[in-house]
Amino acid sequence: MTDRPEVAVAAGATLGEGPVWDPAARRLLWVDILSAEVHAFDPSAGADDVVRRTGRHVGAVRPRAGGGLVVNLRDGVGLYEPDGAFRWLAERPEEGVRGNDAAVGPDGAFWAGTMRYDEGEGGGRLRRVHPDGRVEDVLDAVTISNGLGWSPDQRFMYYIDTPTGRVDVFDCEPGTFEPRNRRPFAHVPPPGSPDGLTVDADGCVWVAVWGGGRVVRHTPSGRVDRIVEIPAERTTACAFGGTDLRDLYVTTASIGTPSGTPDAGSLFVVPDAGQGLASPAFPG
Template sequence: MDEILGTGTLFDERKNQLGEGPVWDDQTGRVYWVDILAPAVRWRHLTTGETGELDVGNHVGAILPTTSNDWIACLADGVYRLEMDSGATTLLSRYPHALGPLNGEAQMRANDAKVSPHGVVYTGTMPYDPDAHPGSAALYRWNSDTLETVFDGVTISNGIGWSPDGRLAYYVDTVTSRIDVSDVDASGHWSNRRPFAQISPDIGFPDGLAVDSEGYLWVALWSGHRVQRLSPDGSMAGHIQLPARQVTSCVFAGDDLRTLVITSSRVEDEDNPAAGATYSVPVDVPGLLASRAQL
C-alpha cells in the first residue's frame, strides 16, 4: 500500500545546485551533505542549527566518515583524504575513467558512495553527459589503496545500501529505473546481482537510498517529489512527499535515528522556490548507523 507517510519540512534553506549524499555524524551531531556542482561540503547541526560550508575546489560526489579524524571525499577524478577543518585533500586512488578529458574538460565524475558494514568504501561514477555515453561508468570497491571494479557497464551509479544483517547489498543505476540486490558473503564481496524493485518513471527515477532497521528501503526519486519506502520484498510501502521535484538522497539522523534528512537539486527545477533545499521528516522506524571507512 503506497500511502503518504509524511511531508518533508525545511531543514536547511541553502539552495544546492545538486545536493547529494547526506551523512549523519553521530560524533558531532551534524548532518553533512555535498553540493556536487558548487562544489561544496555543507553541514547543519541537527539540534542547534549551527551551519558551515567548505569549498573543496573540485566536483565532489560524496563524503564519507572514517575511523580517523579525516574523511573520504570522492572527487571528480578519484578518492581523496579530506581534512574537514581546512578543506585540504590528498589523492589516494584515481578512478580508471573510461572517458578521458575532452578539450581539457573532464567527461566523468564521482557520484554516490557508501561505506559497507565491513568498513569498505563503495564508490560509483557517471559521465557528465549520460545520454551521449551510456554504459561508460562503474561501481568500484576501494580498500586502503586500490580500486576494484564491482560492476561495469553502468550509466549513472547511484544509491547503495545494505540489509540490517549485512547479507544483502542494494544498488541503483538510475537509467534502469530499478533497484538491484546482490548477495554478500562473509568477506563482504557481492554476487548474484538481480532485480529487486522496478520503479515506474511515472513516479520518478531511483537515486540515493537508505535502509532502516526493519530492512525497508527509503529511495529518493529524481523527478518524483518523493522518497519511496520499499518493503524487504520490493513492494511499495508508502512514501514521503517533498515540495522539491528533484529528490536526490536521504539519511537517518539523530541519536534515535528517527529523523530522515533529504537532499534535493535545482537542476531542471530552477523556477521552483523549494528546489535545492534540504528537508527532514520524523519517521517511526529508526534507521541504521552508517559504518566508518578504514583510513
C-alpha cells in the first residue's frame, strides 16, 4: 500500500466531484459540477474525455446496467442512453436548489442528494429514486447532502451533511434498506469539512475533506487510522478504481483557490491504496 498521490489528470476542474469506477467500460466516471460536464478517464490510455455536456449543473453520475448513464442534475435525476439521448427519470425542479452527491444503493435505487446554491440551512434533501421513477424523500431539511455509502454486509449506511462536520451512520432495515437510528459515526476536525466518501472491502470509511487537502480513513469503529495528504486544498470525493479496485481516485476543485495553485482541480490517484468495493450499476 502507498499514500503517495499522483496527478492522473491535470483537469483544472472548477468543481470536480463524484468519481466512480465503471467496470463494463474500464473507466472512471466523474463530474465537473459547475462546468456541467461528465468526464471519463481511461487509466490504460491515460486519456480523459468529456463524454456528456449536460447543459445544467450535474452533481453526480453513475453507469446504468444496460449502458448509458444516470445523472443527478440541477432539476432532478435524468438518464442518458448509450447513443446520448436524454430523458428525465424524476424531474423535481426547486428554485435555488441543485443536485449534489449521489450513489446507487444495494436496493438498486439512485440515492440522490440536493443542496441550495446559497448553502442555506435545511434547504437540501436526500431522495431515493427507484428505477421506475418513483421518488421517496429519505431525509428532509439537510443542508449540503454529500457522501453516502454502505457497509460491505449492507447493514449500515454512512452519510455526510457537510456543515455538521461529521459522518453519520444508520442501521439498514433488512430487505428494504430503510435507514433507521441515525447517530454520529465520526467527527472530522478542522481544517476543512467532510465532503464525499467511499467504503472499502474492510468496511473502512474514506472521507474527502473539503478545505483540508486530505482523505481520511476511519475504521468500522470510527477511529482514524490513515490520512492521505492531497496537494490540492479543496478535496471533494474519493472512490476506488482500476480493474482490481485497488487504486484510490480523488477529485478536487479549483474554485475559490488562490491563483497559481498548480494542482487545484486535478484528478488524483493513490496507487495500491487498499481494496475497494464494486459500485452497483443503476438498473433503470
